Amino acid sequence: MTEHPEVTPTPRPGSRLAEQTHAAADDQVDVMAISPVREEGMLEESTADSPFGxxxxxxxxxxxxxxxxxxxALLPMLHLVQSVQGFVSQEGITFCAEQLDLSEAEVSAVVTFYTMYKRKPCGEHLVSVCTNTLCAALGGDAIYRRLAEHLGEDGRPLGHEEVxxxxxxxxxxxxxxxECLAACDLAPVLQVNYEYFDKQTEESAVELVDALRRxxxxxxxxxxxxxDFKSVELQLAGFFPEEEDAYxxxxxxxxxxxxxxxxxQxxxxRGWTAPSMPDDAPLPEVEAK
Structure with a gap:
């Protein structure tokens, strides 16, 4: 029987596993092409000038x-990153990958899937105008257009996710x-840093953003x-004041x-109630797995 030499498997590349990847990979493998470690010194978990102290x-x-x-912990950690920088930068992606032993590709896939994670710096405030079907029909589209024109410069309306x-x-x-903000009964609505402002009009929306700008x-x-946006992101990450009154x-x-x-109500x-479920109601059988 022919004996085969033991082969050491190449670990999945990730920020903390980069050194192992270099050690285990064959000489012909371009590790730098598949690893998030692209520059000298990036094997360290953090650098002196990192925004993540x-x-x-x-x-x-x-x-x-x-x-x-x-x-x-990736989703709340991305909110934590946004509480520091106001968006998810490449540094933020690297930080999360290092902390969680993930590849940067895995983190990037999540960041680009969810619209709450911004890839460019946000303003002090994020104004989200619902333009889904019901809000749009009741004035949401008109509100968005009015705000875009009002906030724009030199005759150019402000674009989506522009500041x-x-x-x-x-x-x-x-x-x-x-997309739908789950407040159809109060349409048209908008949010500022994810807090609701209901039953908006073009005029009330303009007054609102003018107040924010002041x-x-x-x-x-x-x-x-x-x-403000960064403070809300820290809350979404799961961090609140410890003092009860401040909380x-x-x-x-x-x-x-x-x-x-x-x-x-x-x-x-009127004393209306839904019929109760009979105790002997047949339930569907569930196959054991």
Whole structure:
């Protein structure tokens, strides 16, 4: 019987596994072409000039500890990255890959799939105008066009995910089309940093963005008090003030509108109830796997 030499498998390339990849790969394999490590020094988990300092690394470790598998922390970690930079940069992708032992390709696939992760710097505020069917029919398209013209310069309307002002600075606004915002009963609606402003008109929307550009923070129709984009991203990452009063100030607010619960209120007032399910109702059989 012919004996075959033992072959060491090439590990999947990832930021922390790059050294192993170099050691295990055949001399003919262009490791640099398949690895996210493209420059000398990128094998280090962080560099002195990285925007993700020790406090952010500590938060990333905290996120990882909340899940049985580290890769499950990717979504909140991307929000953490946006809380630092206001978007997901290539540095942010590398940071997440290093922390989670993923390849940059895996992280990039997630970033480019979800629209909440921005690939270019956002404004202090993100204004999302619902232009899905019902909102569009009730004025959402007109509101978006009016805001694009109002925020544009030199006769050019502001484009989708473009910023009026300098990104990140006080009063800057990114405008975007949004798919259904799940508030059809209050259409047309828009959001500022994911907080609702219901029953908008072209005029009220212009007044709203003008207030944002002046540095004001108008009260949303419902939900938490308005914060800036980066602060909201930190909340979406799962980090809130430890003090109870500060926490409540950040998140408390009316969570529902009268219109949303009108049907339930009518049913309660008139004594309407749904028929209960009989105890002997046959249930579909489920095959054991």
């Amino acid at each position: 020790p406090d952010i690394v500590a938060k990333a470790k905290d996120l990882i500890g909340r899940y049985p598998q580290s890769r499950s 009026a002002g300098t990104p990140g600075e006080r009063g800057s606004v990114m405008l975007e089309h949004a 540095g004001e923070k108008p009260q949303p129709s419902r939900g938490a008090p308005l914060a 409540r100030a950040d998140v408390d607010g009316p969570s529902r509108a009268v219109e949303t619960v009108r049907g339930a 009518l049913a309660a007032d």
